[in-house]
Every structure is written in C-alpha cells, then in structure tokens.
Amino acid sequence: MLKYVLHRFMWAIITLWATITITFIIMHSIPGDPFAKEGTMPESVYENLQRHYNLDKPKIVQYFFYLKQVALLDFGPSLKSKTLTVNDYIEKGFPVSFHLGAQAMIIAVFFGLILGVIASLYRKRWPDYTSMIIAIIGISVPSFVLATLLINFLAVKWSFFPVATWKSWSHTVLPSIALAMMPLAYIARLMRTSMIEVLNQDYILTAKAKGLRKNAVIIKHAIRNALMPVVTILGILTANVVTGSFVIEHIFGIPGIGEMFVKGIMNRDYPVILGSTVFYSAILIFLIFIVDVVYTWIDPRIKVTGASK
Amino acid sequence: MGKLLEVKNLRIDFKTYGGEVHAVRGVNFEVKQGETIGIVGESGCGKSVTAKAIMKLLASPPARYKEGSITFNGKNLIEASEREMERIRGNEISMIFQDPMTSLNPTSKVGVQIMESVLKHNQISRKKAYNHALETLQLVGIPQPEKRMEQYPHEFSGGMRQRAMIAMALVCQPKLLIADEPTTALDVTIQAQILELMKDIQKQSETAIILITHDLGVVAEICDRVVVMYAGKVVESGTVLEIFQNPEHPYTKGLLKSVPRFDMDKSVPLSPIIGSPPDLFSPPKGCSFYPRCDYAMKICKDHDPEPEDVGNGQITACWLQHSMAKVMNTHTATNVGGGTKR
Amino acid sequence: MAGKIEVTEEMFIPAENNFQEADRISRPTISYWSDVWRRLRANKLAMTGLVLIILLCLMAIFGPYMNGFTYYEQDFTKKNLAPNAEHWFGTDASGRDLFTRAWYGARISLFIGLMAALIDFMLGVIYGGISAIRGGRTDNIMMRIAEVIYSIPYLLMVILIMVVLKPGIFPIIIAMTITGWIPMARLVRGQVLQLKENEYVQAAKVAGAKLSWTLRKHLIPNSMGPILVNVTLTIPTAIFAEATLSFLGLGIQPPQASWGSLTNDALGSILIGNFYQLAIPALLISLTMFAFNVLGDGLQDALDPKLRE
Ligand SMILES: Nc1ncnc2c1ncn2[C@@H]1O[C@H](COP(=O)(O)OP(=O)(O)O)[C@@H](O)[C@H]1O
Ligand code: SF4
Numbered sequence: 001m002l003k004y005v006l007h008r009f010m011w012a013i014i015t016l017w018a019t020i021t022i023t024f025i026i027m028h029s030i031p032g033d034p035f036a037k038e039g040t041m042p043e044s045v046y047e048n049l050q051r052h053y054n055l056d057k058p059k060i061v062q063y064f065f066y067l068k069q070v071a072l073l074d075f076g077p078s079l080k081s082k083t084l085t086v087n088d089y090i091e092k093g094f095p096v097s098f099h100l101g102a103q104a105m106i107i108a109v110f111f112g113l114i115l116g117v118i119a120s121l122y123r124k125r126w127p128d129y130t131s132m133i134i135a136i137i138g139i140s141v142p143s144f145v146l147a148t149l150l151i152n153f154l155a156v157k158w159s160f161f162p163v164a165t166w167k168s169w170s171h172t173v174l175p176s177i178a179l180a181m182m183p184l185a186y187i188a189r190l191m192r193t194s195m196i197e198v199l200n201q202d203y204i205l206t207a208k209a210k211g212l213r214k215n216a217v218i219i220k221h222a223i224r225n226a227l228m229p230v231v232t233i234l235g236i237l238t239a240n241v242v243t244g245s246f247v248i249e250h251i252f253g254i255p256g257i258g259e260m261f262v263k264g265i266m267n268r269d270y271p272v273i274l275g276s277t278v279f280y281s282a283i284l285i286f287l288i289f290i291v292d293v294v295y296t297w298i299d300p301r302i303k304v305t306g307a308s309k
Numbered sequence: 310m311g312k313l314l315e316v317k318n319l320r321i322d323f324k325t326y327g328g329e330v331h332a333v334r335g336v337n338f339e340v341k342q343g344e345t346i347g348i349v350g351e352s353g354c355g356k357s358v359t360a361k362a363i364m365k366l367l368a369s370p371p372a373r374y375k376e377g378s379i380t381f382n383g384k385n386l387i388e389a390s391e392r393e394m395e396r397i398r399g400n401e402i403s404m405i406f407q408d409p410m411t412s413l414n415p416t417s418k419v420g421v422q423i424m425e426s427v428l429k430h431n432q433i434s435r436k437k438a439y440n441h442a443l444e445t446l447q448l449v450g451i452p453q454p455e456k457r458m459e460q461y462p463h464e465f466s467g468g469m470r471q472r473a474m475i476a477m478a479l480v481c482q483p484k485l486l487i488a489d490e491p492t493t494a495l496d497v498t499i500q501a502q503i504l505e506l507m508k509d510i511q512k513q514s515e516t517a518i519i520l521i522t523h524d525l526g527v528v529a530e531i532c533d534r535v536v537v538m539y540a541g542k543v544v545e546s547g548t549v550l551e552i553f554q555n556p557e558h559p560y561t562k563g564l565l566k567s568v569p570r571f572d573m574d575k576s577v578p579l580s581p582i583i584g585s586p587p588d589l590f591s592p593p594k595g596c597s598f599y600p601r602c603d604y605a606m607k608i609c610k611d612h613d614p615e616p617e618d619v620g621n622g623q624i625t626a627c628w629l630q631h632s633m634a635k636v637m638n639t640h641t642a643t644n645v646g647g648g649t650k651r
Numbered sequence: 652m653a654g655k656i657e658v659t660e661e662m663f664i665p666a667e668n669n670f671q672e673a674d675r676i677s678r679p680t681i682s683y684w685s686d687v688w689r690r691l692r693a694n695k696l697a698m699t700g701l702v703l704i705i706l707l708c709l710m711a712i713f714g715p716y717m718n719g720f721t722y723y724e725q726d727f728t729k730k731n732l733a734p735n736a737e738h739w740f741g742t743d744a745s746g747r748d749l750f751t752r753a754w755y756g757a758r759i760s761l762f763i764g765l766m767a768a769l770i771d772f773m774l775g776v777i778y779g780g781i782s783a784i785r786g787g788r789t790d791n792i793m794m795r796i797a798e799v800i801y802s803i804p805y806l807l808m809v810i811l812i813m814v815v816l817k818p819g820i821f822p823i824i825i826a827m828t829i830t831g832w833i834p835m836a837r838l839v840r841g842q843v844l845q846l847k848e849n850e851y852v853q854a855a856k857v858a859g860a861k862l863s864w865t866l867r868k869h870l871i872p873n874s875m876g877p878i879l880v881n882v883t884l885t886i887p888t889a890i891f892a893e894a895t896l897s898f899l900g901l902g903i904q905p906p907q908a909s910w911g912s913l914t915n916d917a918l919g920s921i922l923i924g925n926f927y928q929l930a931i932p933a934l935l936i937s938l939t940m941f942a943f944n945v946l947g948d949g950l951q952d953a954l955d956p957k958l959r960e
C-alpha cells in the first residue's frame with residue numbers, strides 16, 4: 001500500500017514538472033517578448049519583472065530559476081499591478097474558489113448518486129426517465145448557458161437570488177448549481193450504469209438468497225460496489241469543475257482565482273496566467289493523486305496486489 | 310419420510326425484448342425430508358429458473374409465475390409475501406450458485422458475509438454469530454478459519470470460495486439446500502473435493518438437497534432420485550437405480566449414452582444427442598423432443614405426451630408408453646437400446 | 652395441455668423426416684454490423700440524435716444562403732431586432748442578421764468539432780498503433796509519456812496555447828488536438844494489443860502477411876466500434892471547448908461567428924432584454940451536445956448489448 005502511494009506520488013510530481021515545463025515553453029514561445037516593456041508599464045513594475053524572471057539571463061537559466069521559484073511557491077509580480085503579486089491574488093482568490101468548487105462538488109456527488117441509484121432501481125419507469133432527462137440536460141447545456149439562464153430567470157425576473165458577486169450564502173447558490181450540473185449529470189449516468197451492472201451480479205442474488213431485505217441488499221451490497229467506478233472519475237470531474245469555474249466566476253463576478261485567470265488572459269498579464277495555470281495544475285494533479293489513493297484504500301482487491309492496473 | 314417440497318405444474322414465462330420466453334412449462338416433482346434429488350438436463354432447459362423460482366428469486370418483471378404451486382412445509386410459496394420469503398431464504402431453504410468467482414461480494418469480508426445470514430435469522434449477539442460462522446467454516450473444511458474470516462473473496466481460491474458459499478448456505482441449518490451446478494465452474498480435482506463435502510453434509514445433517522447438474526456421474530454418486538428436464542418440462546423422473554438401468558424416455562437414454570459411466574461397457578462408443586433444444590419463444594405444439602428423437606411417431610408431432618407412472622414410481626412423458634405404441638411398434642421396440650434412424 | 656385426445660393406431664407409425672425440422676429451427680445468422688445497426692435503429696433516442704445531427708449539418712451547409720443576408724453585413728438602422736419576417740432570428744447589436752450568423756456559426760462549430768475528432772483519431776491511431784505494434788520498452792515509454800500529458804488539465808492547456816496563438820479556426824483546432832488525442836491513442840493501443848493476441852492475426856503473421864494488410868483486414872473491422880463511439884463523443888467536447896474559448900475572448904473573432912462567440916456576444920444583451928440573442932445559439936449548442944451524446948451512448952449500447960438485456 002505504502003509503496004503504491006509513493007509510486008503514485010512520484011508520478012504526480014513528474015506530471016507537475018512536465019506541466020510547469022510545457023507551460024514555460026508555451027509562454028516563452030510567444031512571438032516578441034511577452035515581458036517586454038510596454039509604453040504604459042510603470043518603471044517599478046518592469047524592474048520587479050526583470051528581477052523576478054532574470055530576463056537578462058539566457059532562457060535555460062530563466063527556466064531553472066523559474067522551477068526553483070515555483071518549488072518555493074513564489075509566482076512573482078503581476079504585470080498590471082504595481083503592488084500586488086500573483087501570490088497575493090492566489091491568497092485572496094483561493095478561499096473563494098475553493099468554497100465555490102467544494103460546494104459544487106458536494107451538490108454534484110450527492111444529487112448525482114441519488115439520481116443514479118433511483119434511476120437504476122426504477123429502471124424503465126418514470127423515475128428513471130426523469131433522472132436521465134436531468135442528466136442529459138446537464139451534459140447538453142454548457143455551464144455558461146445554464147448560468148445565464150439561472151441569472152435571467154431566478155435572479156433578474158423572479159429575484160429569488162442575487163444576480164452576481166459573492167457576499168452572502170444566497171450569492172453562492174446559483175453559481176454552485178451552474179457549476180455542479182455537468183459533473184452531477186456524469187455521476188448520475190455512471191452510477192446508474194454501474195448499479196444496473198452490479199444488480200445483475202451473482203453476489204446480489206447470493207445476498208437475496210440469504211434472506212436479506214431488499215433495502216439491505218441495495219445499501220450493503222449494491223451501492224458500495226457500484227461506487228467504485230464513480231470514485232475513479234471524481235478526479236477528472238474535479239478538473240472539469242475547476243476549469244468550469246473560471247467561466248462561472250467571470251459571469252457571476254466572483255472574486256476567485258478563475259476570475260483572476262480570465263482577467264489575466266484578457267489583459268495578457270502573463271505572470272498571472274503562468275502562475276494560475278501552474279497553481280491549478282498542482283491542485284488538480286494533487287486531487288487526482290488523492291482519488292487514486294482513496295480508490296486503492298476502499299477497493300480491497302487492489303490493496304494486496306499493490307500497484308495493479 | 311414426510312414431504313418437504315412439492316412443485317406442481319409450475320409454469321414461468323419471461324417477458325423480453327423479442328417476445329415471451331416460456332422457460333418452465335409445467336414442472337412437477339417433490340422432495341422428501343433429508344432426500345437428495347438430482348435435476349439433470351442440457352443447458353437452457355429451465356433448471357436454474359426452476360431453482361430460483363422455489364426461492365422466489367426471479368425478478369418480476371421480466372419473470373411471471375403463470376401457473377402452479379410450490380408447496381414447502383405445507384405452505385404455498387407462490388402466495389407467500391416478500392416478508393415471509395425473507396424469513397425462509399437462507400434459513401429454511403438456501404442456495405449455492407454455479408460460479409464461486411462471482412457469487413461472493415468482492416468488497417466485503419467473507420466472515421461478514423457469512424455472519425450476515427446468521428444475524429438476519431437469529432436473535433443473537435455478534436460474538437455468537439461470529440463463533441457460529443467460524444464453526445461452519447471449519448465444518449466445510451476451510452483451514453485457518455480465523456484468518457479466513459477476515460479475508461476478502463479474492464484471497465480465496467475457486468474451491469475455497471465454493472466451500473465458503475456452502476458454509477454460508479448451511480450456517481442456519483436449512484431444511485433444503487439447492488445447489489445449482491456447484492461444481493461446473495471448478496477444476497476436476499476440486500470438483501471431486503466439493504462433491505465429497507456435499508456427501509458429508511448429506512450424511513451429517515438432515516438437510517434435503519436439490520442438486521442441479523448436467524453431469525450424470527455426479528447424480529449416480531450422490532442422489533436418491535433424478536428428475537430429467539427438457540425444454541422446460543420434466544420428461545422423466547424416478548429413483549437413480551430405475552433411471553440408470555431402465556430409462557424409458559428417449560431423451561434420458563440419449564443423455565446416458567452421451568456421458569461416460571463406470572458401469573458401462575467401454576466398447577460402446579459415446580454418442581452425443583444430435584441437434585439442439587427447441588426455441589422457448591415458440592415451443593413446439595407436440596413433444597418437444599420430436600425433432601431430435603430416434604423413436605418419433607406421427608402422433609408426437611402435434612400431441613404432447615402426458616406424464617405417466619410406468620411402475621416403481623418412475624414417471625415418463627412419452628408416447629412410447631401408450632399401449633397402442635407398444636402394439637404398433639414391435640419393431641422399434643427391439644430397436645430401443647441401440648439403433649438409430651440416421 | 653390438450654386434455655385427452657382421440658388416438659388412432661396409425662398415429663403410432665414412426666414419423667418420417669422428423670429430423671429435418673430440427674435443421675429448419677436454427678435461425679439465420681445476421682452479420683455483426685447489420686445487427687449493430689438493427690439495435691441502433693430500435694433506440695429512439697439515438698435515432699433522434701442522428702436525425703438532429705443530419706438536420707444541423709444540412710442547415711450548416713444551406714442555412715447561411717437562405718434569406719439573402721450575409722454573416723458580416725452590418726445595418727446600424729436595424730440593431731437588436733427581435734425575430735421578425737425579415738430577420739428570422741432577429742439581429743445583433745451591430746445589426747447583423749442572426750439567422751445567417753447562427754448557421755454560419757454552425758458551420759464553424761461543427762467544422763471545428765469534426766476536424767478535432769478527425770485529427771485526434773489520426774494521431775491516436777498512429778501513436779497508439781506504433782506503441783502497441785512495437786511493444787516492450789517503446790510501448791512502456793510511449794504510454795508513460797501519454798499518461799503524463801493526459802494528466803495535464805485539457806482545457807487549461809487549450810486556453811494556454813490559445814493565449815500564445817492568434818485566434819482563428821486552425822489555431823483552435825491545433826490547440827485542441829495537441830492534448831486531445833491521448834484517449835484515442837490509448838483506445839487504439841488496447842485494441843491493437845488485443846488483436847495481436849488474436850489467433851487469426853497470429854496465423855496471418857505466420858503466413859507472412861504484411862502488417863498493413865493485417866491492419867486493414869482485421870484491425871479496422873473489429874476495432875471500429877469503440878473508436879467510433881470515441882469519435883462521436885469527441886465532437887461535442889471540442890464544440891464545448893471552442894465555446895469556452897470564445898467566452899474567454901480567445902475563440903472565433905468577429906465578424907466571423909461560432910455558436911460559442913454568438914453566445915458570448917449575447918451575454919451582455921440579456922440584461923437589456925434581448926434574451927433571444929442568447930437563446931438561439933445556446934439552444935443550438937445544447938441540441939448538438941445532446942445529439943452527439945445520445946448517438947454516442949446509443950452506439951455504445953448497440954455495440955455492447957449486455958446492458959440492454
Ligand atoms: N431473466 C431471463 N430473461 C429471459 N429469459 C430467461 C431469463 N432467465 C432464463 N431465461 C431463459 O430460460 C431458459 C432456461 O434457462 P435456465 O433455467 O437458466 O437453464 P439451465 O437449465 O441451463 O439452468 C433459457 O432459455 C433462458 O434463455
Ligand atoms: S413422445 Fe415421441 S418424440 Fe417425444 S420422446 Fe417420446 S417417442 Fe420421442
């Protein structure tokens with residue numbers, strides 16, 4: 001088990017390193033110098049930049065300096081702000097983005113599992129069809145469309161919720177729903193398929209043949225096994241929530257890292273883009289690593305054989 | 310010995326995408342207390358469906374109990390409520406399945422899976438249930454039962470899993486054990502061991518056994534009586550002795566000729582029954598064995614033979630038993646036992 | 652049972668030709684693909700998807716010529732019109748005809764989706780094929796590389812590349828396919844490995860058949876199923892990614908249009924009540940996502956009917 005965890009961790013680090021390197025190469029292949037002094041750039045900002053990125057040194061030296069800075073969690077100054085560094089942005093934005101993302105994931109997992117289980121138990125009857133219509137809508141309607149629909153109706157027309165920004169809990173409802181719909185739909189569909197497959201397994205018949213109640217069979221034997229494939233896609237779904245969050249944060253005007261990233265792109269603030277990409281990647285790779293470990297931990301078949309797959 | 314189970318004129322259909330499958334079409338047999346009966350027949354002839362029907366384990370839909378009764382200890386199970394069935398399953402009737410690799414829950418400890426049954430049917434503490442499960446594991450010949458209780462199914466070999474399944478089935482001392490091809494999925498040597506175990510159980514306990522198999526050798530070894538099924542019907546039944554020595558139904562004869570037996574002259578070549586069982590979507594109007602029968606007569610095509618007692622409690626459903634057939638076909642009668650028309 | 656019947660002696664004469672009926676009972680064997688097609692056709696949802704896709708494609712081809720306007724022509728006297736007899740979908744903030752733009756956008760969105768899927772497919776076949784055919788160390792290294800690239804968040808990479816490239820159709824396709832081919836490569840590799848084990852292929856190799864012949868004769872017919880499903884599902888993913896890029900201002904630039912850019916252009920307008928400007932492209936994106944997803948699911952079911960009884 002420990003060996004497996006270390007093995008996965010090593011690969012997580014390698015992936016992170018590859019991401020940083022690729023990001024660095026992409027950023028430095030921009031035609032012209034992205035860090036060149038622009039007309040409007042204050043002198044002090046430019047000096048910060050030059051110092052931080054060692055712009056006077058060769059590219060390869062810059063690369064190693066950059067690796068070192070990232071390892072020390074230092075993402076450097078912003079192009080557009082005199083005083084705030086990328087780290088300041090992340091520190092301010094992360095709690096907000098984390099709150100939004102976590103809330104969305106909780107909604108997605110909770111309702112997704114419920115819908116999936118219900119659909120599988122009432123197969124080819126109305127609860128199944130209803131759940132799957134919700135799932136199809138969740139997959140078909142892009143989050144930004146859903147977000148604008150929610151704003152248009154629930155906030156502007158009927159005023160159930162505030163239109164935008166991030167102040168009280170009621171401000172978090174619409175963005176969380178908009179962000180949760182897609183992973184919710186995927187979880188519901190996968191859980192349904194997985195449940196149907198598990199319910200057809202022999203061991204379910206064995207459990208029934210023991211005289212267990214239908215509910216006991218479903219809860220103790222079916223759901224636990226059906227959850228396994230769902231756990232494996234949680235990493236990818238979290239990645240989707242994270243990348244979905246910059247669109248949602250931008251639409252709702254939420255001051256998270258996503259919004260900072262979008263603004264960075266629109267302003268061509270390269271240090272911000274670079275910093276947030278690396279930060280996002282680190283978080284995602286870490287999450288996928290966690291999901292992997294959790295999966296190994298809950299599936300007894302993997303524990304003993306060590307690094308299976 | 311009293312009657313433990315009586316299945317009467319059982320008919321079961323499945324509603325499917327392509328139409329209705331008439332899987333069981335009037336099955337009759339009974340099991341006395343402590344007796345071992347074998348149900349034999351080619352695959353697809355409705356053995357498993359019959360077994361699951363007794364436990365009321367067929368999901369409905371698609372299954373439908375169309376007709377008949379299943380009387381267990383004087384109670385018609387077809388009319389029993391789900392609650393009553395839950396009390397019977399695993400407690401009075403239990404079942405083991407063909408493939409031990411898939412019939413245990415992979416994410417739950419074997420010990421827990423066995424204890425589950427004990428705890429469901431007895432008002433006892435977990436500690437007592439644990440001890441009871443442990444004893445049963447020992448009983449079915451699993452070494453180091455304490456360690457095994459804590460293991461997951463994937464840590465067991467196929468034979469060990471089937472032993473664990475048997476332990477799970479026996480842990481509440483049921484009156485009837487249904488074993489649906491318990492050895493088919495196992496290696497030959499393991500098969501023999503499991504069979505030995507079944508024999509021990511038979512001797513040591515009062516449990517009646519329904520052993521489903523397509524291996525006549527197994528039947529000869531441990532069964533008291535045999536029920537031969539074909540295309541959803543019982544075509545012949547009787548004691549092991551009668552069925553093996555005086556098979557009357559051409560299908561039974563065919564089955565006996567298609568497997569090697571220790572009591573058979575080695576010079577007689579094995580001959581499998583040619584052809585395949587009929588489509589159960591639209592079973593034939595007449596005798597379902599007609600398209601494969603060496604002795605088929607004109608009447609067999611459109612008229613289904615009724616089961617008849619042919620003496621010594623042997624029951625056969627075949628027109629050859631009709632008095633007129635015996636008169637008309639003195640020539641075929643001499644054929645019985647050897648010749649084929651092909 | 653028929654009850655007692657009248658029996659006569661001649662009924663007990665041996666039957667003739669009773670064996671022949673046994674032969675007639677055996678059903679005709681249907682070929683694999685026509686069986687798949689039969690199952691697909693029975694799936695109403697999947698067929699709805701297929702019909703929708705055909706309709707959308709037809710409209711993408713002919714729609715832009717249907718009412719005499721062009722996608723770029725501006726008419727500032729007719730800004731923000733609601734749908735009417737002249738402008739069937741109304742006009743946008745620059746007075747451009749939205750019907751023409753919507754179908755012109757369909758052309759670009761579908762083109763991007765198709766091209767991304769096609770290039771992913773080709774790269775995947777090449778990479779996965781080489782990896783599997785070479786086997787051993789090469790396979791190991793190639794798959795490790797693929798795994799690392801796959802762990803880098805897809806949309807994040809696409810965005811980053813688009814920050815560097817000039818916005819346009821081909822840069823978008825490049826950005827999407829730079830990392831998008833990995834799932835296809837894995838799939839192809841798996842299929843080829845399976846085939847290498849296949850006895851026919853082994854026999855062909857022993858008989859000295861050329862690799863290309865073996866691929867054409869065996870790989871293509873047998874492995875097309877899962878690959879087809881993957882291609883079908885790549886198209887909506889690419890269309891969705893393009894929409895997100897447009898949303899970040901990195902997508903198709905005006906006067907050109909894609910569904911994503913039309914949606915994004917309309918975002919501001921919903922607050923002033925021009926909901927239809929958003930509704931139409933949003934609906935078209937959603938319909939497309941829906942159509943490809945249900946078709947992909949249907950294909951999967953048709954190829955692997957286990958789940959459908
Ligand atoms: N759930 C089901 N749905 C439709 N048909 C079924 C189902 N279960 C069994 N059958 C059909 O019933 C017939 C008998 O099956 P079974 O009892 O499993 O045969 P066996 O004698 O080999 O155990 C087969 O033709 C099978 O196709
Ligand atoms: S009834 Fe006729 S066809 Fe059927 S088994 Fe007897 S002889 Fe053969």
Ligand SMILES: [Mg+2]
Pocket residue numbers: 353356357358489490
């Ligand atoms: Mg069976």
